Amino acid sequence: MTLLSRLYGVRPALRHRVRVRRNVEIPAADGVRLLATHYYPAGQHRPPLVLLRSPYGRGNALDRLPALLAERGYQVLYQSLRGTAGSDGRFDGFVIDPADGDGTLSWLRAQPWFGGELATWGASYLGYVQWELAARDIPEWKIALIQDAPSGFADIFMYPGGAFATGNALGWVQLVERMVTGGYGITRQMAGLVGAARRLSRATLALPLQEADQALTGHPVPWFRDWVRHSPGEPYWASTDHRPNVARMPPVVHLQGGWHDFFLPGMLADYAALAAAGRQVRLLVGPWSHGRGLYTREGLADALAMLDAELLDRQAPSGVRLFVTGAGRWIDAPTWPPAHEPTPWYLRPGGGLSRTPDDGQAAPSRYRYDPTDPTPTVGGTQVGLSAGEKDNRAIEGRADVLTFTTEPLAEAVEAVGPVRVTLHARSANPHVDYFARLCDVDTRGRSINVCDGIVRLRDPGDVRVADIVLWPMAHRFKRGHRVRLQVSSGAHPRFGRNPGTGEPLATGTSLRPSEHEIFHDHRHPSALWLPFTPGAS
Known part of the structure; x- marks a missing residue:
């Protein structure tokens, strides 16, 4: 040693x-x-x-x-x-x-x-x-x-923002399975990595979800099935809290x-x-x-x-x-969070992001989410080697992902503390997710993820307000870089796809696409709230 x-x-x-x-x-x-x-x-x-x-x-x-x-x-x-x-x-x-x-x-x-x-x-x-x-x-x-x-466990790991953490849950099931079948020896566990990513990817799309464990390991995993059968707040979770x-x-x-x-x-x-x-x-x-x-x-x-x-x-x-x-x-x-000023950056028509809101009657931005082809994600808070900072440009090129980006920063901006996004959104489907990801776009155009979060909505309404709590941050956007916010309705498999039907998570088998409108006019000021550090910009 x-x-x-x-x-x-x-x-x-x-x-x-x-x-x-x-x-x-x-x-x-x-x-x-x-x-x-x-x-x-x-x-x-x-x-x-x-x-x-x-x-x-x-x-x-x-x-x-x-x-x-x-x-x-x-x-x-x-x-x-x-x-x-x-x-x-x-x-x-x-x-x-x-x-x-x-x-x-x-x-x-x-x-x-x-x-x-x-x-x-x-x-x-x-x-x-x-x-x-x-x-x-x-x-x-x-x-x-x-x-x-x-x-805590249920709302921290399994259901962040109300969306089931399919990829992370099944990733852990796979990890435990490799250890058991490998006799807890490193050599046999490493051998179990062959084909593991492909098997995990297939399992995250299994329907019904309660049988994804069978697709992944070849046998039922009782505690995984308990996770998908019980929503947060049910008595089952008391023993894990x-x-x-x-x-x-x-x-x-x-x-x-x-x-x-x-x-x-x-x-x-x-x-x-x-x-x-x-x-x-x-x-x-x-x-x-x-x-x-x-x-x-x-x-x-x-x-x-x-x-x-x-x-x-x-x-x-x-x-x-x-x-x-x-x-x-x-x-x-001295403490968390440090002194900071929650400061709004407003979503603007045409994909802009600005310190000032739009003062007109701009039409909303639109996209379609299809759970048969769920919006993917890269990097971030995933289980395994794919976690962390990744270039998001391929994701941002999809039609089901909106981006809102600042002009190149004239001065560096530093933000340390909690992050949130307020979206004014409309969909005819009451069962939807809204995912937001903050990225740092460098001078070469690479869009590197900083933090993200999701919220699952279940109640009907016209224009609903989606309050999304993102992961906290301590980040400096350098001069010449741009701040970017992604908005979509999925981040598969980190967060399991929303089937859009309202069926029980464990047993549902139907998938329903949804159309979405994100508003950013003077009556609906959708915004990203960053924790500015006084004197650090």
């Missing part, structure tokens, strides 16, 4: 030899046998312990973190959740059996090598289980380090996210809730997509500094640290 520590700039002052005990058996509260790997520094008497709980297996690439932590003087207990990587029981998607946490804590307290100081760490699912752990009081818990994982646990989180929490992570809005809501509950919260947001920030110099060093401060009495970073895309620099702020 010395080489790895040097690579990420986190070499410890004193390097400890690492010892490992494998296949440690831990009884869950209901008797189910869970397996774990115990890493510990040689010669240390009951050092602080870092707990990692995962469905993704042990003994693979993720073991870099446990060994790196043990080298620094920490014990690490790396546990496989029930039904995964040799642990008994049944895995149930994002429903975590509380018996796992209860049994693990009881067992841990009885171990002679446990010194009574506990930290938790992990990204994605390994962060999500930390929120579940807070369903109980844990006096030994001193700090939680959570990357890319919110406390850990937002009420905020008051039992440890005194110190480190949150790390990425601008292109699908979990980011939920994590920022958690930041506010934790701060309101009196927790000391460090927030770091970088230029990453999901899961990419953990093994970066900035991300790893910041998290380790917080861990060392809490458990080894070192100096801790504080406040909020944000990477400004388009500028390539980090900034520090």
Whole structure:
């Protein structure tokens, strides 16, 4: 691990030899046998312990973190959740059996090598289980380090804006399937990548949607079918919602996210809730997509500094640290969001975008959405390697995508904070989606996505107002660049296509096209609202 520590700039002052005990058996509260790997520094008497709980297996690439932590003087207990990587029981998607946490804590307290100081760490699912752990009081818990994982689930991951996250949901189903069929070994999992993108693409178009799992894996996946059968707000989702646990989180929490992570809005809501509950919260947001920030110099060093401060009495970073895309620099702020001025940029006839609204009676812009040929998307907050910043020109050339673009900027513009779009729209079909994406158009004409969002409407009406909450941003549009807003009715497969029929999501099989009008006259001032940073433009 010395080489790895040097690579990420986190070499410890004193390097400890690492010892490992494998296949440690831990009884869950209901008797189910869970397996774990115990890493510990040689010669240390009951050092602080870092707990990692995962469905993704042990003994693979993720073991870099446990060994790196043990080298620094920490014990690490790396546990496989029930039904995964040799642990008994049944895995149930994002429903975590509380018996796992209860049994693990009881067992841990009885171990002679446990010194009574506990930290938790992990990204994605390994962060999500930390929120579940807070369903109980844990006096030994001193700090939680959570990357890319919110406390909520249904409206954060599955139904953002009311639209089902088909591509991301099935992408995760495919990931879990590869791990299970590959025996949690890296080599067999990599072999499973052959043809995976093609199978996923076909599955996202399956009808009815509740059978997309069968199209993808060859067998039903019960927890996926539960996701599509239950709308947000139904009792089913209560067991996946850990937002009420905020008051039992440890005194110190480190949150790390990425601008292109699908979990980011939920994590920022958690930041506010934790701060309101009196927790000391460090927030770091970088230029990453999901899961990419953990093994970066900035991300790893910041998290380790917080861990060392809490458990080894070192100096801790504080406040909020944000990477400004388009500028390539980090900034520090006392809180999220930083001071900003929500400023409208109005959609104009002919595809313009301006600080001043149109004062005439301009005709609306029009397009047709056809769910048999759903509007695609590239980059952004998708699961997998296709996430992040991409050139959107091919998408913008489609007839079912409108674009509204400024003139080249005379001065640079910097915006940090929440983003929203207000559309005045009309469609004879009450069952429609509106998708908005903010892009930075450079001097070569490349249109690079910054952030986006969607809203699903279900109520009839004439001219309806669609309020779209986009992902937050910290971005600098350089002088000579142009600000562009895309408007469409789909972003497949990131957000599942709206069939336009009002049939149940799980069982519907019919598809109905829809005609759309986007208004931008003086009575219907459709606008993009950007969070301008005072003095930064």
